[in-house]
Amino acid sequence: MTIKSIHDNDFRNFGNVQDSQHYQDIYHKLKTIPFTKNVVYVGSDELLESSSAKAYIEESVFGTIPIQIGYCNGENTKLNALEYHKSNEVIVAATDLLLILGQTFDIIDNTYDTSLAKVFKMKAGEVVEIYSTTLHYCPLSVNDKEFSAAILLPKHTNDVLLKPEEGLFARNKWLLGHAELFDLDSKDLIGKLIGENIEIVGGKYV
Numbered sequence: 001m002t003i004k005s006i007h008d009n010d011f012r013n014f015g016n017v018q019d020s021q022h023y024q025d026i027y028h029k030l031k032t033i034p035f036t037k038n039v040v041y042v043g044s045d046e047l048l049e050s051s052s053a054k055a056y057i058e059e060s061v062f063g064t065i066p067i068q069i070g071y072c073n074g075e076n077t078k079l080n081a082l083e084y085h086k087s088n089e090v091i092v093a094a095t096d097l098l099l100i101l102g103q104t105f106d107i108i109d110n111t112y113d114t115s116l117a118k119v120f121k122m123k124a125g126e127v128v129e130i131y132s133t134t135l136h137y138c139p140l141s142v143n144d145k146e147f148s149a150a151i152l153l154p155k156h157t158n159d160v161l162l163k164p165e166e167g168l169f170a171r172n173k174w175l176l177g178h179a180e181l182f183d184l185d186s187k188d189l190i191g192k193l194i195g196e197n198i199e200i201v202g203g204k205y206v
Helices: 009-013 020-030 054-060
Strands: 003-005 015-017 040-042 067-074 082-083 090-094 097-103 111-113 118-122 127-130 147-154 174-178 191-194
Touching: 009 015, 009 118, 009 174, 020 054, 020 090, 020 127, 020 147, 054 127, 090 191, 097 147
Parallel strands: 003 118, 111 191, 174 191
Antiparallel strands: 015 127, 040 067, 067 147, 082 174, 090 127, 090 147, 097 118
16 A cells, blocks of 8 residues: 555546645644643634635535534544445544545445555645545654644544434544444444554554
């Protein structure tokens, strides 16, 4: 498995690279949020959502659907799970980071083989939009350092469910877990990952 750039032609199957100039305000606000060693995900952040770019992104990227702007940061070296939404997602990298991506049409009998996944590197300041058919999860660190990324999604995505729904992990969130971290009998999961729980440390596969 090779780590490729988001500018590689292979990335076109998973998403597109956005013009970063439209996200500069979000990027600079994100840089003021402290890193944590343990991975933290905040779906909606007041500072980021005060960005002057929000209205433009809602209109031009999400087709006037209200969005939330949050962040994910910390130190992570393992895949652990893959998820998808019934919507696209925008990721703004405040640091270099890695994305492990797959495609929903490779899910067979609610099972996804991690050997099919691809790894792409984002550099600090770069922005991507990943498609609703793209499996993804928490970014991975580069060179054993904490990563930081803004996550833009339709409002209420990843919120706690109003009532339990079998196969639905959170609002607009379908999750396939790896046995190393998840109880595969959980009714919250839509499926499972088989194969290696991909780990990348110091830019190398472990």
